[in-house]
Amino acid sequence: MLPCSFGTGGDGVTGQGHGWEGMQWQEWKHVEVIRWRLEQGADPDDLNGSRPLHQAVMSGSPQVVMELALRVADVDALQDGTTALWEAVMENQPDSARALVAAGADPWRQLIAGWSPGRLSLAGPTPNLFTIPDGQQGLSDTERAAVHQARQLLAVLKDIHYEGLGLVCVAGIDAPEAIRRLQAIPVEGSRLHALQKPSWGEDLRTVGVTTVPGGCIVTQPWGYAPQMPGVQKLLSAGTSCYGLYANAKSGDQGSIARNGTIEDWDLIPGGDLDPEDTPTSEDVLQHYLYRHNAVAYACAWAGLHLTDTHAVFGPPDTWVDLPERDYWHS
Template sequence: MGEFHRLHLAAAFGTAQEVAARLEQTDDVDVIFDGRTALWQAVNARKFDSVELLLAAGADPARPMMSGWSPARLSLTTAHPLATDEVLTPEEQAAVEERDRLVAALAGFPEADGFSLACVAGIDAGEATRRLKAYVVPDDEVPDVTDWWEEPFEDDNELAIGVTDVPGGCVLMQPWYFTASTPVVANRLSAGTVVYAMYANPKSGNQGRIDRDGEIVGWDLHPGGSPSEADTTSEVLLAHLYAHDAVAYCCAYVGLRPEDDRAFTEPNRWLLLPDRDYWHA
């Protein structure tokens, strides 16, 4: 492993002391790895002690990278902006403010993995129900779902999904299985709109997909993970703002603005999907 790679890893995940040790062994503090410098990694990770060390070592905060996000411009989204002539657009500033509100509204959800969800822009729970040809479980027939691991819907548990209207669209949530994130569900919900679906896989981490107007446009995604140098300007910003907040990322990607976490913890309506193969059309 090259020393420049070790410096990048220390800037992204390590301590300031580890960054200082790597700097002593690095000839070029601004070497690019995976489309970004170590300074960019430190700003993205909000490791401000490491940022100061890298700047003192000569790192360039204005160096262009990551679809227009230099380290200095990216820092404008944090609590410790660097001196720069670069600015955020009004839309980007609004996204920063919404991030703070949204993360607070979701109150740290989730506490555990194993759930799946679909965030759907522009349609309500009634339209989602119609598109999925789902049966609405009457309120007086909804079982106690406070213990999600007890299979409250018994033999229908894999087909039971909660749905809730939120500002901007609706959320479908399955606490105990991956059905809400399957191709058929996402495809049917996406007609004329966009869906970000995710399965919080306990074994391999968050697995996301994007469907737009009946077509899959992104799969094997990692909401809440690091941005890619191939990402657009807005995608880099979202990945930075919602690092380690996968559910909030899914909402933000499609423009949902839930006011609290109840769409994920206490859905307004429970549906039973038709019994079919949800992996193939």
């Protein structure tokens, strides 16, 4: 008996044609189900325009990855500019990566900004995943330093819950300078006491400001105010900053301001890397190191070094009220 029933729709359906109709997310983990699908005529190379092997890496088991890898026409076929092996490294799936290499995948094929899956793995938790051939470039001193910094930062920001959080990480200025630029007023009296344990629904004009090594963080655990364009423009004069709002409905939203100008908006910090955006070598490494941790990504982008989480979640160095103005169009 097969371990999963075959539905024809509903939540979690990933296959819509080519023999994968009604495929559920959980079924990708069962090699018996995948083998049955393939024996019934499912196309190992086509999942409604995407590639089943890539889907198996993202959602399946190493056994499923191996089953598909031995049946596809090209184990290194591209989807959105990357191979299944690249995705296995990105998603920290070493057993699936080994299965792909055993089926003929090339760890040292350069894909994005000079990075190959093999070289990228040198920056990850399993640097000995692949045998390094003679003459193959390893990590540079700068890249090794970035890996070291990432491990320290992620150790501080491990397993954090940040839904609803807004913050902006500012390079090169401290909290007093940030407060001066914002013309913000320190909170005092009974309101200051109440903010020691802030709750959802606090005033959106109120933000926390904290000096950290490398710069400062302006935070609001309950809202989006720090990421508003007007706030970032004021803070980024002569420097740069990365804003983040962890929107509970639409996901993490990132933005970049430099020298008083919004440079980029609607980014996905710690999310998928789009090869069509022509990322730099540094971009690729940053996305890999901080994948699925938007707060750490924002801090690293601005070159901030945290030793604890109080700059992000409070209590900050100073709670302040932003002056009344249009921060969306200023």
